[in-house]
Amino acid sequence: MTEVDSLQSGLGLDPFVEDGEDDSGKDYVHIRIQQRNGKKSLTTIQGLEKSFDYKKVLKAFKKEFCCNGNVVEDAELGKVIQLQGDQRKNVSVFLTGNNLAKKDLIKIHGF
Amino acid sequence: MEENGEDLAVTNDKLSQLSVAEDGGLNLGEKKKKKKKKPLADAEEALTEVTEGAADDDAADAGQLLDMSLTKKKKKKKPKARADEDAVEVDETAEGEADGEAAEASGSGLPWDGSDRDYHYEEMLDRVFGILRENNPELTGEKRRTIMKPPQVAREGTKKTVFTNYMELCKTMNRQPEHVQLFLLAELGTSGSLDGQQRLVVKGRFQPKAFEGVLRRYVNEYVGCNSCKSIDTLLDRDSATRIISLRCQQCNASRTVAPIKAGFVARTSRRIKT
Numbered sequence: 421m422t423e424v425d426s427l428q429s430g431l432g433l434d435p436f437v438e439d440g441e442d443d444s445g446k447d448y449v450h451i452r453i454q455q456r457n458g459k460k461s462l463t464t465i466q467g468l469e470k471s472f473d474y475k476k477v478l479k480a481f482k483k484e485f486c487c488n489g490n491v492v493e494d495a496e497l498g499k500v501i502q503l504q505g506d507q508r509k510n511v512s513v514f515l516t517g518n519n520l521a522k523k524d525l526i527k528i529h530g531f
Numbered sequence: 532m533e534e535n536g537e538d539l540a541v542t543n544d545k546l547s548q549l550s551v552a553e554d555g556g557l558n559l560g561e562k563k564k565k566k567k568k569k570p571l572a573d574a575e576e577a578l579t580e581v582t583e584g585a586a587d588d589d590a591a592d593a594g595q596l597l598d599m600s601l602t603k604k605k606k607k608k609k610p611k612a613r614a615d616e617d618a619v620e621v622d623e624t625a626e627g628e629a630d631g632e633a634a635e636a637s638g639s640g641l642p643w644d645g646s647d648r649d650y651h652y653e654e655m656l657d658r659v660f661g662i663l664r665e666n667n668p669e670l671t672g673e674k675r676r677t678i679m680k681p682p683q684v685a686r687e688g689t690k691k692t693v694f695t696n697y698m699e700l701c702k703t704m705n706r707q708p709e710h711v712q713l714f715l716l717a718e719l720g721t722s723g724s725l726d727g728q729q730r731l732v733v734k735g736r737f738q739p740k741a742f743e744g745v746l747r748r749y750v751n752e753y754v755g756c757n758s759c760k761s762i763d764t765l766l767d768r769d770s771a772t773r774i775i776s777l778r779c780q781q782c783n784a785s786r787t788v789a790p791i792k793a794g795f796v797a798r799t800s801r802r803i804k805t
């Protein structure tokens with residue numbers, strides 16, 4: 421645990437990384453929304469820590485937000501969780517609340 | 532003295548009402564602008580009336596008191612000069628009113644007028660900036676508010692949204708329409724294209740607010756200078772490293788920005804059957 425912490429803080433202080441350059445690679449959790457038919461929408465969560473059991477996380481999401489969802493494997497982006505409806509706020513609160521992701525590493529996209 | 536105080540209170544009320552007026556413009560760029568100009572002028576006027584209305588010795592008294600108050604509590608006095616500048620928007624009425632006091636208390640706008648006390652550092656600083664602002668406004672490094680028009684959006688059929696003043700906004704931001712489009716579509720998680728009249732047609736229903744929010748983020752990320760908040764900037768791509776950097780035309784600061792491709796266009800939509 422301390423190992424992870426020191427590793428992350430080390431990353432944060434990396435003198436070779438310029439401000440604003442960070443986005444591309446690192447461990448951001450991206451929460452996105454997509455519109456579907458009518459007022460239906462869909463939330464995707466990409467970039468959760470790889471060590472997580474995605475199925476368990478998904479289960480927790482589903483139970484918490486009362487929505488369906490699934491895990492999709494993407495060639496480039498790894499596993500992505502999809503949820504029905506606009507759950508962006510919920511997901512972000514849930515992730516920070518349960519220490520699954522750091523608040524400043526969560527990026528919410530969409531409008 | 533007391534009636535004077537009351538009048539002041541009234542003036543305050545008026546001022547706070549004044550400040551409510553807002554421009555409908557989409558205000559990207561600096562949000563925490565502290566400078567308010569119009570109310571300053573108003574405050575001055577009102578205060579002049581107030582002091583003139585009072586009895587002579589009362590007025591002198593008031594002057595004294597105002598002088599005192601400004602030495603002990605004010606941090607941000609601005610000399611009179613700013614009153615003439617174009618008004619923009621107000622958020623801190625109290626301070627604007629205070630400025631009015633400061634200017635009123637002394638004829639020339641200098642807080643130490645009529646006393647032989649030592650100058651305070653902040654007063655001198657304010658004076659310098661006042662003069663600078665008067666003669667060379669561009670040197671003060673002051674943040675000009677950047678006002679962008681709100682996006683105009685129309686519905687095309689039931690499933691598409693047309694962003695009508697898209698080109699205009701791209702021009703305001705001085706960015707390639709393609710770049711903006713890439714970002715917008717990535718953020719909105721949809722697809723779209725330019726039509727014959729150079730409007731952006733986007734699949735899905737979106738409120739103007741949606742565009743506004745995304746554009747705001749775009750400006751923060753790819754237009755605004757981090758150091759001076761100016762939007763007079765250029766995006767350069769280094770062909771060797773493929774790093775995109777944002778260079779400010781005002782202060783020459785530069786920073787790298789995340790490529791939209793990797794950062795944002797990582798779209799999951801392709802896998803979803805709609």
Ligand SMILES: [Zn+2]
Pocket residue numbers: 756757758759760761779780781782783784
């Ligand atoms: Zn700059």
